[in-house]
Amino acid sequence: MNCIAELLARASRLEQPGAEDAPLILAHVLDRDRSWLYAWPEYRLDDKESARYESLLERRMKGEPLAYLTGHREFWSLDLKITPATLIPRPETELLVEAALALPLQQASVLDLGTGSGAIALALAGERPKWNITATDLSAEALEVAALNAARLQRTNVGFLHGHWFEALDEKQRYHLILCNPPYVAETDPHLQDNGLPYEPQTALVAGTDGLSDLRLIITRAPAYLRPDGWLIVEHGLEQGAAVRQLFEDAGFDQIQTRQDLEQRDRITLGCYSRSP
Structure with missing residues (x-):
């Protein structure tokens, strides 16, 4: 199992476009906000969470829009469901x-x-x-x-x-x-x-x-x-x-x-x- 700090550090070294969205994807997978990630860097994901994070990050780096991966987009300060x-x-x-x-x-x-x-x-x-x-x-x-x-x-x-x-x-x-x-x-x-x-x-x-x-x-x-x-x-x-x-x-x-x-x-x-x- 990987902890949050390790996953984010690894993503920061990736050069593919979309890798910069790793914190947003990880926060989505864990159903937390980004501030929580940095408050609990030692939190270790279970196998299911890790697999989902890796899958979504790979799709993002292949070009799939973040909004479709998370199912949400902000507009006019509204949190909208997106598909x-x-x-x-x-x-x-x-x-x-x-x-x-x-x-x-x-x-x-x-x-x-x-x-x-x-x-x-x-x-x-x-x-x-x-x-x-x-x-x-x-x-x-x-x-x-x-x-x-x-x-x-x-x-x-x-x-x-x-x-x-x-x-x-x-x-x-x-x-x-x-x-x-x-x-x-x-x-x-x-x-x-x-x-x-x-x-x-x-x-x-x-x-x-x-x-x-x-x-x-x-x-x-x-x-x-x-x-x-x-x-x-x-x-x-x-x-x-x-x-x-x-x-x-x-x-x-x-x-x-x-x-x-x-x-x-x-x-x-x-x-x-x-x-x-």
């Missing part, structure tokens, strides 16, 4: 939440398209308990995860619908705000082979030959589901800002803005639809 059926929430997607919270909306009807783990909808639900939020997804498996997260976090102002983009909705329903983090990677983009992306659901990543096919559909159809002066906010690729702003303009939006992430890269675009659809 391979859901896209792993990224920090930059918190920009969508920030932009939504900055809008002058009190009691609002909100739509989160392609909710995945429920990250965006559940973050907003906690910050705005008077908002009535509907979250849709094409994947029934993803919706199960989102519903579990909603139950764990006691978010009672979120409902879930199964369907592709707007297909799950009543055509007469109108929203004050629609948000979406759609697929926006081109199918030929070489980055799809990097950073654990091969392990994530490709339907949540890839959007045609230019990465804009889902964004076109969403931006074009959104006005029919918005209330007067309703808002649409979408996430997109760092080189897609100009193209997305043009799509917003063509669809009749005004007050169009593109906002950047912490690395000064175009990341989200929003606009207000003040016309009658």
